[in-house]
Amino acid sequence: MPVPCRNCPLRRCDIFAPVTEQELAFLQRFKSGELKVAPGMQLLMEGSNSPQLYTVLAGQGLRYKTFASGRRQVLNFVFPGDFLGLQAGMMGEMHHSVEATTEMVLCVFDRKEFFNIFRHHPERAYDITWLAATEEHFLGETLATVGQLPAVARMAWALMRLFNRAEALGMTTGDSFPMPYRQQDLADALGLSLVHTNKTLARLRDHQIASWHDGHIKIHSHAGLAESAGEEAGESAWMTRPLI
Amino acid sequence: MPVPCRNCPLRRCDIFAPVTEQELAFLQRFKSGELKVAPGMQLLMEGSNSPQLYTVLAGQGLRYKTFASGRRQVLNFVFPGDFLGLQAGMMGEMHHSVEATTEMVLCVFDRKEFFNIFRHHPERAYDITWLAATEEHFLGETLATVGQLPAVARMAWALMRLFNRAEALGMTTGDSFPMPYRQQDLADALGLSLVHTNKTLARLRDHQIASWHDGHIKIHSHAGLAESAGEEAGESAWMTRPLI
DNA sequence: CGGTAAGTTGACTTAAGTCAAGGCGGGTGG
DNA sequence: CCACCCGCCTTGACTTAAGTCAACTTACCG
Numbered sequence: 233m234p235v236p237c238r239n240c241p242l243r244r245c246d247i248f249a250p251v252t253e254q255e256l257a258f259l260q261r262f263k264s265g266e267l268k269v270a271p272g273m274q275l276l277m278e279g280s281n282s283p284q285l286y287t288v289l290a291g292q293g294l295r296y297k298t299f300a301s302g303r304r305q306v307l308n309f310v311f312p313g314d315f316l317g318l319q320a321g322m323m324g325e326m327h328h329s330v331e332a333t334t335e336m337v338l339c340v341f342d343r344k345e346f347f348n349i350f351r352h353h354p355e356r357a358y359d360i361t362w363l364a365a366t367e368e369h370f371l372g373e374t375l376a377t378v379g380q381l382p383a384v385a386r387m388a389w390a391l392m393r394l395f396n397r398a399e400a401l402g403m404t405t406g407d408s409f410p411m412p413y414r415q416q417d418l419a420d421a422l423g424l425s426l427v428h429t430n431k432t433l434a435r436l437r438d439h440q441i442a443s444w445h446d447g448h449i450k451i452h453s454h455a456g457l458a459e460s461a462g463e464e465a466g467e468s469a470w471m472t473r474p475l476i
Numbered sequence: 477m478p479v480p481c482r483n484c485p486l487r488r489c490d491i492f493a494p495v496t497e498q499e500l501a502f503l504q505r506f507k508s509g510e511l512k513v514a515p516g517m518q519l520l521m522e523g524s525n526s527p528q529l530y531t532v533l534a535g536q537g538l539r540y541k542t543f544a545s546g547r548r549q550v551l552n553f554v555f556p557g558d559f560l561g562l563q564a565g566m567m568g569e570m571h572h573s574v575e576a577t578t579e580m581v582l583c584v585f586d587r588k589e590f591f592n593i594f595r596h597h598p599e600r601a602y603d604i605t606w607l608a609a610t611e612e613h614f615l616g617e618t619l620a621t622v623g624q625l626p627a628v629a630r631m632a633w634a635l636m637r638l639f640n641r642a643e644a645l646g647m648t649t650g651d652s653f654p655m656p657y658r659q660q661d662l663a664d665a666l667g668l669s670l671v672h673t674n675k676t677l678a679r680l681r682d683h684q685i686a687s688w689h690d691g692h693i694k695i696h697s698h699a700g701l702a703e704s705a706g707e708e709a710g711e712s713a714w715m716t717r718p719l720i
Numbered sequence: 721c722g723g724t725a726a727g728t729t730g731a732c733t734t735a736a737g738t739c740a741a742g743g744c745g746g747g748t749g750g
Numbered sequence: 751c752c753a754c755c756c757g758c759c760t761t762g763a764c765t766t767a768a769g770t771c772a773a774c775t776t777a778c779c780g
Contacts, residue, residue: 372549379664727774
């Protein structure tokens with residue numbers, strides 16, 4: 233049932249850096265199985281110290297933190313190729329939760345093997361650090377957006393980011409991409425109320441910039457979107473990223 | 477002039493994990509010099525690809541991102557023991573700037589040597605990843621705070637965080653710690669306007685919770701501070717961290 | 721068919737932002 | 751030595767973006 237790493241369909245995407253046959257063999261040994269989860273399931277829980285690490289093979293989800301008050305901050309939208317559980321791997325405990333919003337397929341790694349990567353495969357270790365540094369970078373950008381920009385700009389920025397990510401993975405069809413989330417999720421990601429999020433989306437729709445139907449977002453005007461986001465437009469050039 | 481690593485005064489702090497004599501020798505080889513910078517100097521610039529990496533030996537600073545509009549998001553306050561320039565090391569380009577707010581002393585490493593750490597010193601490579609993952613964790617917490625909490629709670633949270641960090645480094649005297657920043661810096665860190673930041677500080681002062689004089693913050697009531705921050709109080713237990 | 725979960729919209733409230741005026745050192749140069 | 755300026759902090763009066771409340775529509779599902 234589990235796909236051998238050498239045939240991993242994700243590797244066909246060209247944002248992922250190519251690896252040698254030998255490295256594939258190693259990753260294959262590291263892989264302990266495959267996991268399929270239903271929409272709505274929690275993969276990782278804040279405070280837990282999951283014995284497993286995952287790479288997303290298919291499906292989407294979200295990372296978030298919850299407050300005792302019930303408020304929630306969505307930290308990131310999870311796409312195929314993302315590596316989950318690094319915090320548990322490094323620090324022994326997750327500091328956020330991860331939930332599937334569509335059905336997801338995950339490649340499961342055993343945490344006990346984790347340090348062996350560092351010992352025997354410096355290039356992979358480097359890749360893991362790269363991923364961590366990249367996450368850090370994106371979180372910083374998100375913080376700057378949420379901390380400094382008004383609602384429309386935040387929204388436009390988020391849509392651009394999602395579009396670019398989806399495009400890099402070949403998930404777009406023309407100008408639209410899958411958006412299997414609720415408005416509440418987007419609201420929690422941008423630090424806005426649900427109602428205000430809805431009204432902001434309506435504004436983008438009315439201005440013929442972007443619209444959201446049937447779990448898909450369609451960008452009607454990339455220029456308009458970039459303008460709404462303020463500057464910060466560039467950036468779309470995808471760097472190739474490692475796939476663990 | 478440069479202090480040999482074995483005598484590095486920071487190593488005396490017990491938040492930093494101990495290292496063997498042999499590892500010290502390696503770090504010593506990696507170290508290419510020492511740098512002293514004046515307050516107000518830019519150490520690293522967004523968009524640059526600094527050929528150097530730094531560990532902060534003394535002094536404080538801040539990391540921030542600027543927008544074309546002139547707005548600024550402070551991502552983090554920099555303390556001794558922090559490792560700077562990882563993004564440039566991994567991705568070839570910094571995505572934020574770092575500025576000294578006091579005089580700082582930095583331990584300089586050569587970026588060309590960077591990959592050798594991964595190749596020959598898996599434990600150090602692991603430490604670097606640990607640092608990256610920890611930064612990611614803190615940014616996530618900051619994002620959640622800025623995205624979800626009202627002004628007083630943000631402020632209280634920030635003060636607690638600063639106090640804990642300073643305490644772990646032995647920089648506190650009783651209930652006060654050095655705060656060599658301007659209110660504008662704090663405002664930019666919390667996503668608040670300068671005026672509102674000032675009024676929020678006044679509120680904490682009036683409630684006898686915390687006050688700010690002569691570049692030092694004094695906590696009058698840790699309990700009151702924790703209460704103002706909402707929950708999220710715990711956390712004060714310092715994990716030991718690696719020092720590169 | 722009810723029942724529930726998500727999206728939409730309008731009316732009203734409020735936290736936070738903006739504007740503007742002073743205050744308080746600390747330098748510097750006439 | 752005083753006067754002026756400059757950067758930072760402080761405060762009050764007013765504006766506004768965003769939040770809250772609440773009603774109503776869909777759409778899906780057993």
